[in-house]
Amino acid sequence: SHLVNQIAAGEVVERPASVAKELIENSLDAECTRVEIDVERGGIKRLRVRDDGRGIPPDQLVLALSRHATSKVADLSDLEAVATLGFRGEALPSIASVSRLRLISRSRDAPTALEVTVGSDGVLEEPRPAAHPPGTSVDVQDLFYNTPARRKFLRTEKTEFGHLEQVVRRIALARPEIAFQLRHDGRTLYDLPAAADAAGQRARLETLLGTPFAEQALTLDEEAVDLRLWGWVVRPAFSRSQADQQFFYVNGRMVRDKLVSHAVRQSFSDLLHHGRHPAYVLFLELPARTVDCNVHPSKHEVRFREGRQVHDFIFRVLQRRLSAGVL
Ligand code: ADP
Numbered sequence: 001s002h003l004v005n006q007i008a009a010g011e012v013v014e015r016p017a018s019v020a021k022e023l024i025e026n027s028l029d030a031e032c033t034r035v036e037i038d039v040e041r042g043g044i045k046r047l048r049v050r051d052d053g054r055g056i057p058p059d060q061l062v063l064a065l066s067r068h069a070t071s072k073v074a075d076l077s078d079l080e081a082v083a084t085l086g087f088r089g090e091a092l093p094s095i096a097s098v099s100r101l102r103l104i105s106r107s108r109d110a111p112t113a114l115e116v117t118v119g120s121d122g123v124l125e126e127p128r129p130a131a132h133p134p135g136t137s138v139d140v141q142d143l144f145y146n147t148p149a150r151r152k153f154l155r156t157e158k159t160e161f162g163h164l165e166q167v168v169r170r171i172a173l174a175r176p177e178i179a180f181q182l183r184h185d186g187r188t189l190y191d192l193p194a195a196a197d198a199a200g201q202r203a204r205l206e207t208l209l210g211t212p213f214a215e216q217a218l219t220l221d222e223e224a225v226d227l228r229l230w231g232w233v234v235r236p237a238f239s240r241s242q243a244d245q246q247f248f249y250v251n252g253r254m255v256r257d258k259l260v261s262h263a264v265r266q267s268f269s270d271l272l273h274h275g276r277h278p279a280y281v282l283f284l285e286l287p288a289r290t291v292d293c294n295v296h297p298s299k300h301e302v303r304f305r306e307g308r309q310v311h312d313f314i315f316r317v318l319q320r321r322l323s324a325g326v327l
Pocket residue numbers: 022026027029030051053054055056064065087088089090091092093135136
């Protein structure tokens with residue numbers, strides 16, 4: 001089972017950034033209002049995610065770390081199932097199998113927090129009482145210490161941290177009502193309060209994407225039957241290089257989708273001078289039944305039932321907004 005977890009981990013635990021993504025998403029699933037992310041050495045040495053969410057009941061703490069052992073995968077013959085199911089319900093055990101992981105959690109009605117450590121070879125230590133406010137901390141140390149082949153694929157600490165920071169930006173842009181703090185080697189990069197209104201959201205945009213973006217961003221919000229597109233776009237003629245300033249969300253989930261990119265690019269096409277990139281933070285909302293978000297979870301692709309309509313809607317709304325007052 002330890003080996004199975006390690007192989008499953010290979011599917012999605014690619015680098016510190018992917019660990020951060022899974023842990024932060026767990027915090028959001030737990031309805032937290034605040035997430036603190038503490039990183040040492042690009043996340044390779046240490047990555048701790050702490051939240052004030054609903055916590056894990058004492059009798060479920062061990063279960064959260066041992067999904068494979070309890071049900072889904074009994075032996076190596078089930079590996080194929082792991083590969084096709086992907087990562088669902090496997091994040092914690094997978095991460096634990098390739099790191100030294102400590103989980104501390106206190107559910108709101110529990111008298112005390114419980115702590116459990118995963119030792120080498122995936123052996124769980126007996127849970128013991130710990131001091132922790134209601135919520136959960138997951139402390140991941142020495143990522144890939146026991147899988148040297150995979151550790152070799154990690155880049156410099158700076159590069160790894162860059163990826164991790166991008167994950168935090170992606171999530172923080174989409175969840176303005178949640179407070180986020182990101183620290184790296186003792187330095188605070190972001191300390192984002194929960195944004196209560198449009199002004200708060202704009203302040204967050206400025207912190208995460210810089211003053212030029214926030215100052216030049218045009219807001220938009222348009223609806224058609226079953227479709228809504230809202231957010232911010234920057235006319236490329238007025239902005240710096242923005243290869244990393246493109247965020248598109250479908251029903252709150254960040255995507256990198258061919259159809260979407262094509263529609264966006266096309267709407268910007270008259271404005272794109274050589275070497276310029278469009279910059280945007282856009283949210284597309286449509287009924288869940290008209291979009292399949294599980295096509296390729298790690299590649300962020302989606303499949304729209306009415307692809308043509310979605311494409312044309314994005315194109316039309318953006319083109320209209322970008323050309324207003326320019327021609
Ligand atoms: P999944 O999120 O797909 O259920 P995970 O391995 O990521 O699988 O997490 C296993 C379980 O552990 C979750 O379903 C949840 O019950 C619990 N859990 C993990 N992280 C947290 C957290 N931060 N707060 C509360 N519960 C958590």
